[in-house]
Amino acid sequence: MAIVSVEKAIQDCQTYLHDRSGLTWSEDELYQWYDEGIRALLSTTHLVKHWTIHALPPRYTIACTYQWEKRFALGGTARLFPFVGPSGRSATSLWEIPQFEQLDGDAGHSTVTQLWELSYTRRSSDTSYRIALPKDHERLYGTWWDHKRLEPVGVFELDRLSDAWHMRQGEPWLITEGTGSRNTYEIYQIQVNPEGQQYAYETWEDAGTPRFIDGARSWVPGTADGDWVFAYTTPGEFVDGLAGVGLRITGGQTSRRFFCTYRWEEALQAGVPVVEVPPSGRIGTYSWEIRHGATNVAPCPVGGIRGLESTERQYVQAAMWDTGLGLIREWHSSEQSLLLWEAVTHATALVPGDTLPFLPPQMHKYVRAYVLAKAFGHQGEGYMPDLSAAWERFWQRGLQFAASLGNMLWIDQPMRRDPNRQSVERRPRLQLPAEYPRVPWLG
Amino acid sequence: MNRRELRQKALRMLDDSPVTPTFWGIDELNALLTEGQEFLSETLRGLRRTVEIPLRAGTMLYTTQGFSPACMVPVRLWIPATNERLVFSSLARLDMHRQRWLELTTSRNPYLWFLVSWNTLGVWPPAAEGKGTMRVDYIPWPDPLFDDTDEPEFQEVTQEVLVDYMVTLGHLKAWEPDMAAGALQRLLGKERQVGPQNNSQAVQPFRPTRGTSRGVYRS
Numbered sequence: 311m312a313i314v315s316v317e318k319a320i321q322d323c324q325t326y327l328h329d330r331s332g333l334t335w336s337e338d339e340l341y342q343w344y345d346e347g348i349r350a351l352l353s354t355t356h357l358v359k360h361w362t363i364h365a366l367p368p369r370y371t372i373a374c375t376y377q378w379e380k381r382f383a384l385g386g387t388a389r390l391f392p393f394v395g396p397s398g399r400s401a402t403s404l405w406e407i408p409q410f411e412q413l414d415g416d417a418g419h420s421t422v423t424q425l426w427e428l429s430y431t432r433r434s435s436d437t438s439y440r441i442a443l444p445k446d447h448e449r450l451y452g453t454w455w456d457h458k459r460l461e462p463v464g465v466f467e468l469d470r471l472s473d474a475w476h477m478r479q480g481e482p483w484l485i486t487e488g489t490g491s492r493n494t495y496e497i498y499q500i501q502v503n504p505e506g507q508q509y510a511y512e513t514w515e516d517a518g519t520p521r522f523i524d525g526a527r528s529w530v531p532g533t534a535d536g537d538w539v540f541a542y543t544t545p546g547e548f549v550d551g552l553a554g555v556g557l558r559i560t561g562g563q564t565s566r567r568f569f570c571t572y573r574w575e576e577a578l579q580a581g582v583p584v585v586e587v588p589p590s591g592r593i594g595t596y597s598w599e600i601r602h603g604a605t606n607v608a609p610c611p612v613g614g615i616r617g618l619e620s621t622e623r624q625y626v627q628a629a630m631w632d633t634g635l636g637l638i639r640e641w642h643s644s645e646q647s648l649l650l651w652e653a654v655t656h657a658t659a660l661v662p663g664d665t666l667p668f669l670p671p672q673m674h675k676y677v678r679a680y681v682l683a684k685a686f687g688h689q690g691e692g693y694m695p696d697l698s699a700a701w702e703r704f705w706q707r708g709l710q711f712a713a714s715l716g717n718m719l720w721i722d723q724p725m726r727r728d729p730n731r732q733s734v735e736r737r738p739r740l741q742l743p744a745e746y747p748r749v750p751w752l753g
Numbered sequence: 754m755n756r757r758e759l760r761q762k763a764l765r766m767l768d769d770s771p772v773t774p775t776f777w778g779i780d781e782l783n784a785l786l787t788e789g790q791e792f793l794s795e796t797l798r799g800l801r802r803t804v805e806i807p808l809r810a811g812t813m814l815y816t817t818q819g820f821s822p823a824c825m826v827p828v829r830l831w832i833p834a835t836n837e838r839l840v841f842s843s844l845a846r847l848d849m850h851r852q853r854w855l856e857l858t859t860s861r862n863p864y865l866w867f868l869v870s871w872n873t874l875g876v877w878p879p880a881a882e883g884k885g886t887m888r889v890d891y892i893p894w895p896d897p898l899f900d901d902t903d904e905p906e907f908q909e910v911t912q913e914v915l916v917d918y919m920v921t922l923g924h925l926k927a928w929e930p931d932m933a934a935g936a937l938q939r940l941l942g943k944e945r946q947v948g949p950q951n952n953s954q955a956v957q958p959f960r961p962t963r964g965t966s967r968g969v970y971r972s
Contacts, residue, residue, distance in 0.1 A: 325781075326926050359870040361814070452844055457855040459848045626814075644855050651844060651869065670825075670872070672791045672894045682925075696930030700937055707941065711795050715826060715871050 316664045319344060319674055323681045327692070334692045335685050345660045347680030347705075348669060353448055355712040356653035358668045363626045364648040366455070366482070366497065368441040373423040375400045387442035389424070439482075439497045440490050441648065446657035447493050453485050454649040460485040460497070468498070482648075497648065541595040544569045559595055653716075676708025754912055757901035759786060763919035767927075776927065782919065787897040789918030790905055794825070794895050796914070796944045800906060802893045805833070808862070810883035817872045821893065827874050829890035830866045839866040839876065839887075847877060854878075863887075914943050 320340050324330045332340075352358055371386025372379070380388040393401040395411045443450075453460040463484050468475045480499040488496035541557045560569040570576050571593055625643050656667045666674065679701045687698035754762070760782045761771035769776055794800055806820045817824040830839040842865045847854045854877065862885070863876035876887070895906055905912055917940040924933035 328928075357871055359873075361869060452848075454855060457853040459852075649855070670822075670894070672825075675788050675791070694928065694930065696934065697925065697928060700925060700930060700933045703937060703941075 316341070316344065316660050316666065317662050319666065319678065322674070323678050323685075326678070326682055327685055329692075335688075339688075340681060340685070341660055341662075343681040343684045344677060345656070346684070347677040348656045348660075348667065350680065351673065351677065351709065351712055352653075352655040352668065354709055355716045356449060356451075357712050357716040358655075359451060359651060359653050359716075361626050362443075362650045362652055363642040363644070364441055364650065365642070366441075366646075366648055367424075367439055368648075369424060370442060375402055387444075389440075389442070439500055440488065440494050441497060442494045443650070443652065444657070445493075446654045447652055448655045449653040450485075450495065450650060451653060452651035453495075454644045455482040455497070456646055457644050458483070462486065465489060543571065557595070559593065673708065673712065676705055676712070679704040679708060754909070755902050755904045756783065756786060756898040759905075759912065759915055759919070760901075763916050763923065766916065766920045767923040777923070783898070785919045785922050786915060788922070789915040790895045790897070790907075792918050792944075793905075793907055793911060793914050794893070797907070797911065798825075798892050800893055800895060801828075801890055803888060803890050805886040805888050808832075808880040808883060808885050808887050810881065811858070811879045813875050813877065813879045814869060815874050815876070817874060817889075817891065820889065821891065823893045823896065824872070825892045825894055826871060827866075827868075827889050827891040830874075830876070831888040831890070832862050832885065833888050834885045835862060837862065837864065839864055841865075842867045842877070844869070844875075914940065917943060 320337060321330070323340055323344070324332070324335075327335055329335055370389040371383045373389045373391070374380060374382070375391050377390070380390070391400065391402050393404050393407055395401065395407040397411060399407075399410055401407050401410070453462075460482060461484055463486050465486060465488055468484070468486060472478065475498060476496075478499040482497045482499055484498040486496050486498070488494075490496065541559055543558070543560050559571055570579065626649070654668070660667075669677070683698050683701035683705055685698075686692065686694040686701065760779070763782065763785075764771040764774050764777070767776075774782070802821065802824075804820045806815065817827055831837070832839070842850075844867055847865070847867065851857065857878055858881065859878045860881045861878070862880055863878055865877045867875050867877070869875050874889075898905065905915060907915075917936065921933060921936040921940050924936050
């Protein structure tokens with residue numbers, strides 16, 4: 311059952327609860343459990359993994375002095391200044407500590423707000439590169455810097471390597487969880503190279519959607535999403551469950567009593583003489599209609615360039631931490647960038663109108679089982695532990711299947727025939743115990 | 754058995770009228786049958802589909818949902834033009850194979866493939882030219898049955914699982930916990946019986962090349 315909208319999914323759950331009006335189990339509860347179910351499925355099974363690109367030095371949503379300021383990151387990432395004086399006073403720059411505490415001390419190094427500013431200090435710093443990953447990050451499976459895999463190490467292993475390992479400069483070759491907060495990682499060594507950081511997009515801010523992108527290599531915009539899935543004139547034509555990008559071909563102001571494709575239709579409907587004729591011929595609904603004489607069909611309907619193709623390497627859209635959510639402004643390969651292979655989960659609460667995030671629609675039946683196990687196992691009216699246990703068992707079966715789907719080596723074994731995996735080993739020699747009686751030679 | 758026969762058999766087991774059920778809508782039962790097919794396909798993993806997708810120059814990652822929304826997992830890749838089968842690999846093994854494999858470009862077609870996620874496959878090296886196609890064999894979730902005379906793609910002997918699935922969900926919907934528990938037990942028992950093609954147990958679980966005490970790569 312291809313359920314793609316969350317509303318449909320919740321209605322399906324209500325069918326099994328016999329509570330379509332939400333009297334016993336409110337819709338809010340069901341949405342919350344459905345959300346939890348998806349999150350549990352993704353977190354437990356690591357079903358969905360992504361390639362994500364980050365620039366080095368890393369960027370944060372905000373940089374702040376106090377813990378309470380983190381709330382203004384609004385769910386983004388926050389970098390906290392590490393300078394705290396003996397009296398507990400937090401400071402932005404190191405020189406503030408001796409100033410306020412009336413101590414003798416070094417003025418310290420250059421203070422930077424965002425780590426990419428280190429590229430302009432052109433000197434070493436005791437602030438290492440700690441990259442913060444988005445909220446949907448679940449587990450890191452691999453990291454590459456400049457096309458080379460970074461080796462994961464622990465802090466104590468690094469301590470054995472060198473006392474000042476956190477200040478070493480050079481090409482990054484190690485990654486560690488370090489001593490920072492969860493979902494952040496440190497990269498060593500520190501590469502302070504102005505050419506290595508990419509932040510020259512400030513001129514694009516508040517300037518709309520980028521349509522023309524420049525680069526040093528040959529590339530072409532991707533055409534995978536070069537057309538819409540459906541087109542419609544009025545919202546009434548929306549069929550619930552339609553997935554993909556649609557194009558509405560009318561203006562649709564609220565003051566209008568009807569919708570039309572051509573301006574002259576409006577005059578016709580209003581009963582006034584038609585004075586305007588379509589100056590540009592036929593209006594096309596789909597881009598392929600251009601070949602049949604249609605005009606006024608935008609060649610890039612989705613609003614922005616969604617992919618880049620290059621014969622030289624694979625490009626992945628880079629994560630951006632600034633304004634302009636929903637737009638892709640930069641693509642990077644792993645050259646001079648950090649490529650992460652990470653398992654992700656679902657980070658934002660589901661609301662009516664959402665589609666199932668990340669999951670194939672076929673997994674709905676298991677998430678539904680999670681919701682119903684929670685609903686029947688919930689203390690209060692409608693509490694039925696036996697039914698809850700049955701749905702829970704169904705949910706566990708779904709987890710098992712999703713885990714096998716998330717396993718990269720789930721593929722049919724005979725189809726692979728990878729010669730490198732066939733190890734030829736000699737059988738172990740037969741060894742008799744020491745107290746075994748001597749075996750006389752025959753003949 | 755066709756769709757009507759499967760539906761009627763389930764209704765008889767649920768003690769409802771097979772022609773005009775009182776507790777069920779026909780569409781509802783058809784949807785359950787579709788779910789049952791998905792369930793059985795996840796168990797058997799025996800169905801196969803083949804699709805040919807165009808090779809793109811320089812592209813390493815291909816989304817399986819791009820060529821089939823019903824793709825559960827790809828199992829075999831082939832370049833028809835050269836009759837060359839791509840060997841399944843992994844990102845860890847590519848790292849072992851060549852340090853800077855990510856930047857390598859060649860003048861030939863890909864000869865290795867790997868999975869990045871359940872819905873993303875990668876090929877290596879990326880095709881030098883955007884010419885030709887790549888054939889992908891994959892395990893699908895089966896299509897829904899659209900007509901009462903349609904028959905499921907599964908073998909007759911395994912179609913009992915479809916009935917058991919509908920009966921189990923039927924008891925769960927009717928709030929009959931005891932009956933539901935029994936039916937679920939039967940369903941999962943049959944799943945184990947009919948699932949000899951499920952060889953996931955024979956495959957070693959994924960282990961990254963290096964582990965750490967901090968668990969960066971722990972899987």
